[in-house]
Amino acid sequence: MGAKGHRIYPFHLGDIDLPTPRVVTEAMNTAIADGKTGYCPGAGIPALREALADDVNMRRGTSYTPENVVVQPGGKPVITKFLQAVMNEGEEVLYPNPGFPIYESQIEYLGGIAKAYRYVPTERGFAIDLDQVESLITPKTRAIIYNDLQNPISAESTDAEREAVAQLAIEHDLWVLSDEAYFEMRYSGESKSIASLPGMAERTVILYTFSKKFAMTGWRLGAAIAPPEIAGVISTMNTNNESCTTHFIQYAGAEALRGDQTEVKAILDTLRGRRDAAFDVLSTIKGVTIAKPESTFYLFPDVTEAMAAKGIEEVNAFSTEALHATGVSFCTRKHFGRPQPGEDRDYVRFAYSGLPEEHIRGGLGLLKSWIES
Incomplete structure (x- = not known):
């Protein structure tokens, strides 16, 4: 039309449709001029992994190290690699519906059984139907995908809801993919991560992306923040899938995190x-x-x-x-x-x-x- x-x-x-901050684009141009155009470590350059660990810890109250950080060409690959790392064919994964459609398609594409959990409308927006979530868990359930600050419905968990999801994951020994793409896209209040709750860092993979906060949707830069055993598997997948995330873009990402935030x-x-x-x-x-x-x-x-x-x-x-x-x-x-x-x-x-x-x-x-x- x-x-x-x-x-x-x-x-x-x-x-x-807003421009990427100039400090980011200038850092990329400098990296290209400095010859950062070849292969680099599959898990990401040390400068970016360190910057991500520091930034995530500061904003979430966690204690990650660079070894927990695996850089990705965007946020989406974290979904696929998380599922490949923790799910076998025929196992079940719970996911939010309505929710980001890639959850459902990737679970099924990789041979898993996608089990949708719903939201119910409230005066403040939408809330997870926790009773339904619990009813969906079986001995075959391997993981739950949890998207606080949610696309498409903009739902945000209360502390009680977040803690209830964490408790279910612990009780049933589930892996958790915490999609935090919009963690800093908020207009009031303060975001919290399920990974910061007791017993959750060791079973949670955080999906981190530069796309939203830094207006870098087309740059394709993100990361998985994961327990060491899962980080190692995802790093190996990086080497097999794409060798590495674009070298010079990673320097731009490090500057995005550490540079001027105006x-x-x-x-x-x-x-x-x-x-x-x-x-x-x-x-x-x-x-x-x-x-x-x-x-x-x-x-x-x-x-x-x-x-x-x-x-x-x-x-x-x-x-x-x-x-x-x-x-x-x-x-x-x-x-x-x-x-x-x-x-x-x-x-x-x-x-x-x-x-x-x-x-x-x-x-x-x-x-x-x-x-x-």
Whole structure:
């Protein structure tokens, strides 16, 4: 539609249209000029592994060393390599649904049994159905994927919920993948990691990514922060899969962590303004129910009544008709895992990270007019 001249408002893609901080790009250019263009250790260069261990410990209250850090070409590879390290074919892995769709696809691709756990709506947003999680655990369950500050629903665990998940993992001897991609993408409060709870560091792999905080989505830089035995397996996988993460980009990552944070803070301030703009419009649309999250860069409103008012019964049809009528593109709940039995509400996801405030207000204003017409 865009190629045909239609104006598109791309709320569907969780990318960031803001520039990577200059200190990061300058560090990369310097590394290239200095000849950091060859192979490097599969686990990552020492400077970056040390910087990551220090940064993670400072923000999470943990005690990792560089030996716990395995650099990756992005955050996604951590999901696959975690599963390869801890799961055999036919074993079960619990994962959040709705959730990042790569969890479900990778579990099944690698021969595992993907068992979805759900969220329930509350006044503050969404909460994990802990009773359901416990009911899903069997002797074949090997791991649970846990995404605090969650994509797509922006859910954030309370201390009690996080501790309950940790207790289940300990009681049933489960490995935990803690996807912390949005750990620092928050507008108030303080993030906490499940890995910092007693008994959890030795069974948890943290997924770390530079994509969000530093606006480095296309750079493909991340890390697994893992117990030594799992870090060693993932490091071996690195050597076999890609040899190493791009050498000069790792120096940029080290500077991102240790260098001036002025532009990094500006990214978060800009995203806060975009969140407020998107929420301001969506919360006024008749038939739309939405909570205001304090983290990530997504909004996940209930559009059940809005769909009924438009006479549309299926949520993907709703998104298609909205796109053609307004140019506003967004994902639906069905993009984030197969719907579970008993779901009777329809949700959609808006990513506001790739549009300036004026386009957010303009596009969502068109959507509001269409829904209410």
